[in-house]
Amino acid sequence: MIPVLNHLAILPILLPLAVGAFMLLFDExxxxxxxxxxxxxxxxxxxxxxxxxxxxxxxNGDRWSTMIVYPLGNWPPPFGxxxxxxxxxxxxxxxxxxxxxxxxxxxxxxxxNAGPRFxxxxxxxxxxxxxxxxxxxxxxxxxxxxxxxxxxxxxxLHGSGTARVRAGLHYIPINLVASSLFLVxxxxxxxxxxxxxxxxxxxxxxxxxxxSRTLMEAGAAVLGIAFLVKAGMWPLSFxxxxxxxxxxxxxxxxxxxxxxxxxxxxLRLFLLCFGDEAGASEEFGALWLYYGGMATILFGGLxxxxxxxxxxxxxxxxxxxxxxxxxxxxxxxxxxxxGALYYLVTSxxxxxxxxxxxxxxxxxxxxxxxxxxxxxxxxGDPEEDIEDEDEEVGVAIPATIAVLGGAFLAATALLAGLxxxxxxxxxxxxLSALLNEAGEIPFAHWAFVALLMLSxxxxxxxxxxxxxxxxxxxxxxxxxxxxxxxxIPVGALLFLCAAMTFAGGPVMRYMEATAQILYWxxxxxxxxxxxxxxxxxxxDPRASGHGPSGGTP
Amino acid sequence: xxxxxxxxxxxxxxxxxxxxxxxxxxxxxxxxxxxxxxxNLFIFAMAGGGLRVDAPPILPPGGIGxxxxxxxxxxxxLVLTAIVIGFAMTALxxxxxxxxxxRTGTDHVDGREPER
Numbered sequence: 001m002i003p004v005l006n007h008l009a010i011l012p013i014l015l016p017l018a019v020g021a022f023m024l025l026f027d028e029x030x031x032x033x034x035x036x037x038x039x040x041x042x043x044x045x046x047x048x049x050x051x052x053x054x055x056x057x058x059x060n061g062d063r064w065s066t067m068i069v070y071p072l073g074n075w076p077p078p079f080g081x082x083x084x085x086x087x088x089x090x091x092x093x094x095x096x097x098x099x100x101x102x103x104x105x106x107x108x109x110x111x112x113n114a115g116p117r118f119x120x121x122x123x124x125x126x127x128x129x130x131x132x133x134x135x136x137x138x139x140x141x142x143x144x145x146x147x148x149x150x151x152x153x154x155x156x157l158h159g160s161g162t163a164r165v166r167a168g169l170h171y172i173p174i175n176l177v178a179s180s181l182f183l184v185x186x187x188x189x190x191x192x193x194x195x196x197x198x199x200x201x202x203x204x205x206x207x208x209x210x211x212s213r214t215l216m217e218a219g220a221a222v223l224g225i226a227f228l229v230k231a232g233m234w235p236l237s238f239x240x241x242x243x244x245x246x247x248x249x250x251x252x253x254x255x256x257x258x259x260x261x262x263x264x265x266x267l268r269l270f271l272l273c274f275g276d277e278a279g280a281s282e283e284f285g286a287l288w289l290y291y292g293g294m295a296t297i298l299f300g301g302l303x304x305x306x307x308x309x310x311x312x313x314x315x316x317x318x319x320x321x322x323x324x325x326x327x328x329x330x331x332x333x334x335x336x337x338x339g340a341l342y343y344l345v346t347s348x349x350x351x352x353x354x355x356x357x358x359x360x361x362x363x364x365x366x367x368x369x370x371x372x373x374x375x376x377x378x379x380g381d382p383e384e385d386i387e388d389e390d391e392e393v394g395v396a397i398p399a400t401i402a403v404l405g406g407a408f409l410a411a412t413a414l415l416a417g418l419x420x421x422x423x424x425x426x427x428x429x430x431l432s433a434l435l436n437e438a439g440e441i442p443f444a445h446w447a448f449v450a451l452l453m454l455s456x457x458x459x460x461x462x463x464x465x466x467x468x469x470x471x472x473x474x475x476x477x478x479x480x481x482x483x484x485x486x487x488i489p490v491g492a493l494l495f496l497c498a499a500m501t502f503a504g505g506p507v508m509r510y511m512e513a514t515a516q517i518l519y520w521x522x523x524x525x526x527x528x529x530x531x532x533x534x535x536x537x538x539x540d541p542r543a544s545g546h547g548p549s550g551g552t553p
Numbered sequence: 554x555x556x557x558x559x560x561x562x563x564x565x566x567x568x569x570x571x572x573x574x575x576x577x578x579x580x581x582x583x584x585x586x587x588x589x590x591x592x593n594l595f596i597f598a599m600a601g602g603g604l605r606v607d608a609p610p611i612l613p614p615g616g617i618g619x620x621x622x623x624x625x626x627x628x629x630x631l632v633l634t635a636i637v638i639g640f641a642m643t644a645l646x647x648x649x650x651x652x653x654x655x656r657t658g659t660d661h662v663d664g665r666e667p668e669r
Contacts, residue, residue, distance in 0.1 A: 187628070
C-alpha cells in the first residue's frame, strides 16, 4: 500500500480535534463559519471512512484483507500505542461518520441554537468515538472513552431544561463509576500480563499459569462490567431510556452509536482474549453475555410496551438492539456474529432515524399529548363517540404527515424486523445461523429465537399504537413545519437501510469476512506485532525484572 | 507495606461506595472522589514487580542499569492520566450538580425530594 495512505488512520481522530478546538476561538455569533467548518469536517470524515473501508477490503499479498497498523510516534508495538484499522474498525468508523453527517445536518435546522458550543462538543464526541474504534491499546481506549463521555455529558445537557439536568445527574455518576471500574480492570490485566496492547494480550492469555489466569479473568470481568454499563445490559441499563428520552433529538440520534461502542469493545476483546485460541480461558464470560443479553431483550421488550412517550420507546428499542447483539456475541458462533454485525449497522441507522423522526412528528403537539394518548387508549375518551357523526368520511391527510407517516412506517418495519427492509434480513441471518448449528439445538437457543421474535412483536405493537395515535388521529395539533434540511437526514438514514436490503449480498459478504477475521486473533497479533512468535517468548525477558509473575506477590 | 496500602484502598473504597449510595449530590461527588483515589492507589499496587520503595521509574544516565533497581514506569504514567481525567470529570460533575440545585431547588440526586 502507498505509505501516505497509512496516515489516513490518524485523521479521524486529529481532524475533529483540530477543528473542534479551532472553533472555540470564535464567538458564538459566528454561526455560519462554525456550521461550514463542522459540516466540511463530518463530510471529510465520511470520505476518509469510505476510503478506509475500501482499503481494508483490498487483498494484501497472500491474504484477502488488509490491516492498517499505525504506530503513534513510530514507537514499535507493544511498547508504543498503535492504531489498528481492520474491517470491523473501518465499518464502525463509517457508521459513525454517516450518523455524524445526518445528525449534524438535522441539528443545523434549529437545535444548534439551543445552547453554546454545540459544534465543538459534537466534533469531540466524534473524535472520541473514532479513537475508541481505532485504538489497539487498552489504556488509550480508556482515554478515548473519557473524551467521548465528556463530550456526551455536555451534549446531554444541550438545550438545558430540568428534565435534561435530572437525567444528567444520573447519567454522569454512573459513567464515572464505570470509568473507575474500567481503570481497575485495566490495572489488574496489566498487573497479570505486563502489557496493555490488545494484540500482545491475545498472545499472552493462552500462556498464563492457572493462578494468574484467575486474576486475569477477574480483571476482564471488572472491565466487562464497565463496557456493559455503556452497552446497557440489564440490570446496568436503567439510566439509558431516561437519558435518551431527555436528550434533544439530534443528540439522542447520535447516541444511538454510543451503546454500540461498548458492544464493539466487548466483541473485540472477547474474541481476541477469550476466542478459540485462548486455551483454558476459551469462551470466558460467554454465558454471562448470552443470558445477560437475553434478559436485556426481555427488559427492553417490556419497556417498549410500557413506555408512554415516543422518545422513551426509542430508548427501550436501543436496549433491545443491545441485548440482541450481546446475546449474539455470547453464542460465539461466527455465522451468528456476521448476522449480528449486519444487525448492528441496520439497527443503529434505524434508531437514529427514529429519534430524528419522532422530534419532527411531535413538533406540532403539546407537551404530554402522547402520554395522554396512551392513557386515553386505556381508559377511553368520553368525548370520542360523540364528535364523529357529522364529519366527512375519510380524513384528508396533509402531505407532511403523509411523508412523516411513510418514514415512520419504514422505521417501524426496521426496528421490528419485518420484511421487506434490512431489519428483517439481519434477524433472519442471525436466526438461520443459530438454527443451522451442527448437532441438536439447545433449549437456550430456542429461548433466544423466541425472545428475538417476541421483541419484534412488542416493538411492532408499541410503534403501531403510537403511530396511529400521533399520525392518524386528527387531533387539534398543528401540522409540523418540517424543513428540507431536517427531512433529508431522516430520508438518507432510511434510504441507507433500504440500500442495505437491495445490496444485501455484498454487505453480508463484507460482514462475514469481518466476523471471520475476528476469529483469528493470531493473525491480528501477527499484523500488529510482526512475526515474533507467541506470547510466552515475548514475556520472558520481562519476567526476569518486573514481569507478569512478579506482579502479584 | 502491602497491608498498609491494601487497608488504605479498602477504606477509600468502602467510604466511597457508601457515600455514592447516599441521596444528596454533594455526598455523591465526594464518594466519587474517594473512589477515584482508591482506584489510583490500586493502579500503583498493580505495578510489575509489586510495590517498590525508593526505586525511581527512570534509568540512570549513561547506562542501561539494573532492571531490578527501577520501578515500573507504566503505572505511574497511567495514574497521572487517571488523576487528570478524574479531576476534570469531578469538576464537570460539580457544575451539573450546581445546575441541578439551581433548577430543581433541591440537592437530592433524583432532582426531587422523595415523598414521605
